[in-house]
Amino acid sequence: EAQVTQNPRYLITVTGKKLTVTCSQNMNHEYMSWYRQDPGLGLRQIYYSMNVEVTDKGDVPEGYKVSRKEKRNFPLILESPSPNQTSLYFCASSLGLGYTGRYHFGSGTRLTVV
Amino acid sequence: KQEVTQIPAALSVPEGENLVLNCSFTDSAIYNLQWFRQDPGKGLTSLLLIQSSQREQTSGRLNASLDKSSGRSTLYIAASQPGDSATYLCAVRPTQGGSEKLVFGKGTKLTVNP
Numbered sequence: 001e002a003q004v005t006q007n008p009r010y011l012i013t014v015t016g017k018k019l020t021v022t023c024s025q026n027m028n029h030e031y032m033s034w035y036r037q038d039p040g041l042g043l044r045q046i047y048y049s050m051n052v053e054v055t056d057k058g059d060v061p062e063g064y065k066v067s068r069k070e071k072r073n074f075p076l077i078l079e080s081p082s083p084n085q086t087s088l089y090f091c092a093s094s095l096g097l098g099y100t101g102r103y104h105f106g107s108g109t110r111l112t113v114v
Numbered sequence: 115k116q117e118v119t120q121i122p123a124a125l126s127v128p129e130g131e132n133l134v135l136n137c138s139f140t141d142s143a144i145y146n147l148q149w150f151r152q153d154p155g156k157g158l159t160s161l162l163l164i165q166s167s168q169r170e171q172t173s174g175r176l177n178a179s180l181d182k183s184s185g186r187s188t189l190y191i192a193a194s195q196p197g198d199s200a201t202y203l204c205a206v207r208p209t210q211g212g213s214e215k216l217v218f219g220k221g222t223k224l225t226v227n228p
Contacts, residue, residue, distance in 0.1 A: 048213050100165060106157060108157045
């Protein structure tokens with residue numbers, strides 16, 4: 001089954017403790033992206049990757065890092081989480097540059113930073 | 115800068131009613147428009163994708179229309195059911211920007227009462 005898998009689904013952590021949210025897709029998609037969803041602000045893009053070793057900032061990249069060492073994986077790294085990063089996070093993938101079809105989204109990771 | 119607005123923010127209807135959700139966007143330079151469904155705390159389920167050259171798409175009781183020139187889309191739900199209760203998100207894929215991102219509206223929260 002074609003899918004985007006995020007882990008963990010829920011995470012509660014303390015300020016400053018480094019964490020990684022994993023994202024994996026099994027569709028051989030070139031493009032992957034991270035969004036965060038906050039009440040009243042909607043979904044906003046954090047980082048995106050056009051292909052292996054190619055990543056770039058989205059609209060709200062501060063406080064986040066990403067890597068794309070393999071095509072299928074696109075982890076989101078919070079080196080020193082802060083309470084304002086409490087949010088619902090989504091990973092998405094699509095075939096690649098210029099593709100105008102559907103984006104596939106993961107089930108989301110609800111992160112709470114205390 | 116592309117902005118997407120969804121009206122109303124919340125809607126409550128009795129079961130069986132036909133209803134329309136509205137989405138407007140400020141820049142007509144889009145590849146496509148997509149409607150998503152989101153259940154509380156859950157991921158995004160893609161409902162319908164309309165390419166910029168198309169006027170509408172249908173899936174079961176759902177029909178989405180697109181008027182690119184006026185920057186509007188509607189999602190029509192026929193014979194609503196309590197199981198349709200969810201938040202519905204509209205997203206456009208701009209042709210400008212280079213990040214391949216989707217620009218989301220803040221959603222319409224639909225409640226269908228038995």
